[in-house]
Amino acid sequence: MKFYNVKLLTVTCEILAQKNIIEILKKHEITGYTTYEVEGNGARGLRGQGFKNEKNVKVEIIMREDKLSDIVEEISRTMFANFAIVLYVSDVGVVRTEKF
Amino acid sequence: MKFYNVKLLTVTCEILAQKNIIEILKKHEITGYTTYEVEGNGARGLRGQGFKNEKNVKVEIIMREDKLSDIVEEISRTMFANFAIVLYVSDVGVVRTEKF
Amino acid sequence: MKFYNVKLLTVTCEILAQKNIIEILKKHEITGYTTYEVEGNGARGLRGQGFKNEKNVKVEIIMREDKLSDIVEEISRTMFANFAIVLYVSDVGVVRTEKF
Amino acid sequence: MEILQLIQANLLTPIILFFLFGIIAARIKSDLKIPEAISEFLPIYLLAAIGLHGGIEMRNAGFENMLIPMVVAIGISLLFTLNHYQILRRLGKFNLFDSYALASTYGAVGAVTFSVGLSFLKNQGVTSEGYLAAILAVLEPVSFIMAIFLTNIAVAKQIRAKKQSFTNDDVSDIEMGLQETKTKLSQVLHESITGKAIVILLGCIVIGYIIGEEGFTSIKIVFDGMFTGAIVIFMIEMGIIAGQRLDDLKKVGIFLISFAIIMPTFNGVIGVLVATAIGLSLGGAVMFGLLLASASFIAAPAILRHAIPEAKPSLYITSALGITFPYNIIILLPIMFVVSSIAHDVEGSIDLFNYITQDWT
Amino acid sequence: MEILQLIQANLLTPIILFFLFGIIAARIKSDLKIPEAISEFLPIYLLAAIGLHGGIEMRNAGFENMLIPMVVAIGISLLFTLNHYQILRRLGKFNLFDSYALASTYGAVGAVTFSVGLSFLKNQGVTSEGYLAAILAVLEPVSFIMAIFLTNIAVAKQIRAKKQSFTNDDVSDIEMGLQETKTKLSQVLHESITGKAIVILLGCIVIGYIIGEEGFTSIKIVFDGMFTGAIVIFMIEMGIIAGQRLDDLKKVGIFLISFAIIMPTFNGVIGVLVATAIGLSLGGAVMFGLLLASASFIAAPAILRHAIPEAKPSLYITSALGITFPYNIIILLPIMFVVSSIAHDVEGSIDLFNYITQDWT
Amino acid sequence: MEILQLIQANLLTPIILFFLFGIIAARIKSDLKIPEAISEFLPIYLLAAIGLHGGIEMRNAGFENMLIPMVVAIGISLLFTLNHYQILRRLGKFNLFDSYALASTYGAVGAVTFSVGLSFLKNQGVTSEGYLAAILAVLEPVSFIMAIFLTNIAVAKQIRAKKQSFTNDDVSDIEMGLQETKTKLSQVLHESITGKAIVILLGCIVIGYIIGEEGFTSIKIVFDGMFTGAIVIFMIEMGIIAGQRLDDLKKVGIFLISFAIIMPTFNGVIGVLVATAIGLSLGGAVMFGLLLASASFIAAPAILRHAIPEAKPSLYITSALGITFPYNIIILLPIMFVVSSIAHDVEGSIDLFNYITQDWT
């Protein structure tokens, strides 16, 4: 089985910021992603106790390396200041590189 | 602390395909896995809005490298054509290598 | 975009052991983490069917390499014997290294 | 005309209005949503209520008369499934898998549709035979099982044909194919019989039969008083999901859209007439017709994704939920009610005639 | 004094007691929690019940008289929002974003508060005009839209000012800024109008109006009988969340705490008097006052996080839910009730006077 | 025989039938499941209903007589816990940790069992003392606290013993061990007192006491009318979970299976007799016996996993839920009812005798 190297970008942020992330992805012509609700703690305090709107969401995007930098740059620029958000990048191997 | 290198296989697929994945794992004598429901978007469109059956699930399996290829091959062969599915492999380090 | 190398520690354990993990993190002065409920199978059997207390939780912690070994050591020592638990470490890249 | 008036009156009942409201909410892209746990629980609750009600009725009225309607329903359901297949495969030019999947989706029954039917009759002040709940339970898997059986046979044949063109002595391969078919079939059989819908329905019929009217008193407010309110809440979610799927109608195509309206009408009216002929009441005949007219959109995907994974769920879910369900509860129910009224009137006059002639002899 | 007695009596009603209980549970760090799916569903249910009730009332009593109260409510709400802004920005020294966010939070309305108000009146044996539910629906977005509009104008101005200090010929940049403002505004407009609260409320008003008292019978037990029980359960969760936020009161500061008590009192009493003047009933005037007094804590974050992300949610959620909500339902409701009683008495005597004088002429 | 008839009648009530149905659903590997949010909410709802009911009763009937039963219950519960430990450790040969965990699981009480008991009595047309809800709340943590205390003492002793065999001057180590024990104990104390079950139960007793019958009217349909219906739904889930655990019975072993049946019988019957002796009513004595007979399976794991992590949850959950719970609600309840009837008759006749003799003197 041959695995091709791609990047996995993981963004953990407030649930109400999910829309912003998806829009940035769309702008960079990325439509594939996976999301799920999570709780957490960070600089902006415990998130996930009260209203659903105050939970976090994780957005995971498998993508080729070439788009990564631009997307992370845009997220950093437009969202780091105002939202509870953390992101990280990792190396993963996929089978069908044409899907991403 | 010594960490041993193993592989983490992550499969994101339709919830109704989870059974198929677990069966393939069982066939290869793997019983350890973690699952959770997620939503997502991909080639087969937005998943996670309507009925629960139309959501996705993530299945994560920590395993030794030697079984990886066979399992991924079987999943690819039997499921890529008919199911909404994405998978990727990453390198992780564990403490108790005997567990996997 | 410059990415800085840090470690991602992922702990999958019984929901009732989450408190223990968070306490260990606090002892090592780590306050940032993300958690979510999962189901799974392992040496202690299928988890996630019955009562909520018998589900699993994943705790993910992005941290600098220097604290990793101590934390994993303490978790191993105090929890491996009595709890359903699995942990692994991976390499990830982050933008704002000062957050961790 | 009476039918139009009935349709109009039906349109203005809470159940239909909440469904339409859900569709509108989805179309204007509102974020309105019934939380998953609630919309997962509601069908279980509705089936429990239907089952208890049916069981209690069966205890009151006996179920000696159940056998014939049950056998007739199974027979017709199988015939209809085959009929659907022929129409879809030959006229609709769908592939083998989609044809069988759609055929069984329309051969199977819909529990939500059944609930709405019960509420519709209640509204009209008409009752129906309690054992229809048992027929609902039995029909659930019947047409799936046949469709899956036939699909597997067909696939095995294809495999055999392909093999034989290469070599002549691979009997074992065919056997293997048939073997696999059998395993798959027994799996599907187990899955569909232990599926939550059937289990809760049958279980509650038995419980209802055991406890009877008297034992029911303590739980009546939950399983009877709240019934229509619960349907109404579920209808919001059904409307939302149907509304989200309206965009997929393009993919479904004009043939399937017509099929999704004409077929239930045909099946339902036949059902009403047959039921009347074998002696069901006015309301019972409507429910019998509704069973045959309804398509499955909750149980179907769970079974078909495993049994016929090659079939496209966007086809069978969209047509069953997006077209047939609204059509059935808004328009076909009143139509069948009128048909049943007329049929029972005719029968009534015949009976009357017999009675009079008997009286004279 | 009558007010104190009424407050005391109000304190001992289930709704308030369950709310206080929730606060205590949170303070002693109990793990008590209403599951998310339930606490997400309850506001939808409450709004549906309010809407149906309002719609049915409007069908019974007509809604010709709705126009003036509606227009007055919108007008006052906008005035109040501007007033809040001035007070917060000038006296409170909050920055532009926080000021607008808080101003609109207090200009907007709270559906949960409205539910509690209806229950309070029921307890007093007093009714209110059904069309107030429609006013609730309309007021929801009004003050957000204005606040967001003004924020964007202000930001665009700032951008323009900044740009002009560098160069002189960047008209296109200003245009761009204004353009972006427009897009954002239309997005927010869409979001707030299709927000689940408004959609379910308006939808159920229409459904209630169509089905009337008679069509409501079958769902009455769910949407009327269970109403207060459902509020009570929701109050546990509201109490818990409020209790968890009490620690944040330090961050909120003494100015905002005072604002969160004085402003609603002012708005509410003005509301009661104006409503009395334009002819609303005793109960109607209380609900009208409550609309103006209440602050939004469920809808607000969803809209404001997108529209004014720079504003700190810890400010507007904490003050609205942690201070104003308990104050409104425990203390201000009884106060407004007494004010409305007095105002209607006075009015009554004036009317009586008119009547007598009319009689004499 | 009367007991057998009563057991048979009890078997055919909705609560028991739904429980058995859940077991069957699990055994045939159906995918039936009550969504997590619902099955998490139901115990909260049941405890709230029990609490409100108890509080209202206490307001009506006073609670002066509560003190003696409460003290007696605590005393017996502690004695029983010690007794369980001895039996499990000596006869059953379980290790220290499992013995204490099991001893306290059976010393503690089960809220679901209590709900079923109330419904059982309602069915028999018998009432019970309202203050038993308060005893339920107090008994919840009592036996856990003792078991944990004793476990920690035992562990500290072991540590001390081990240490002393090496060296002689490590007083500080022992102190440390005892210190840690204290911290752990205070944590567990806090956890078990602020645990959601106790908090909602005590809170609702207080609320019920304050609002009384009159204030309860507006929420009666939810917290009284729907009570049995809600239990019935919860019983499905309990049945499913119990059914899934039946396979674990092998691991539990024949000794523990016998223990899980004989011990509750012994505890329950003693409880009924003691309660009768201290003056509780027929129904009250049954509920008192049930408190002592019941084992905890929802609260237990939450507390024990933290306090005695070395103990195997598969032992204490499986035996409490899989054996004792069904045994208690199906068989022991009728037994205790008969015992209580006889005991009260005897008492009655004694009273009667006293009365007659008094009359004669």
Ligand SMILES: Nc1ncnc2c1ncn2[C@@H]1O[C@H](COP(=O)(O)O)[C@@H](O)[C@H]1O
């Ligand atoms: N060190 C960390 N490891 C894992 N997740 C984190 C970490 N720090 C923050 N998070 C997650 O990111 C969210 C936002 O972080 P923050 O903006 O720091 O409040 C938190 O609520 C957590 O879910």
Ligand SMILES: Nc1ncnc2c1ncn2[C@@H]1O[C@H](COP(=O)(O)O)[C@@H](O)[C@H]1O
């Ligand atoms: N690029 C991607 N990154 C992360 N998840 C993806 C990606 N593409 C697809 N997925 C997930 O995999 C599921 C199935 O993908 P597909 O088969 O392409 O529809 C989607 O619903 C997503 O949850």
Ligand SMILES: Nc1ncnc2c1ncn2[C@@H]1O[C@H](COP(=O)(O)O)[C@@H](O)[C@H]1O
């Ligand atoms: N090989 C594995 N891959 C992924 N997750 C695992 C694996 N083994 C165990 N787990 C997870 O860790 C939990 C505890 O494992 P155990 O202590 O082995 O019962 C399981 O319930 C799974 O959720």
Ligand code: NA
């Ligand atoms: Na059908």
Ligand code: NA
């Ligand atoms: Na307001």
Ligand code: NA
């Ligand atoms: Na006990």
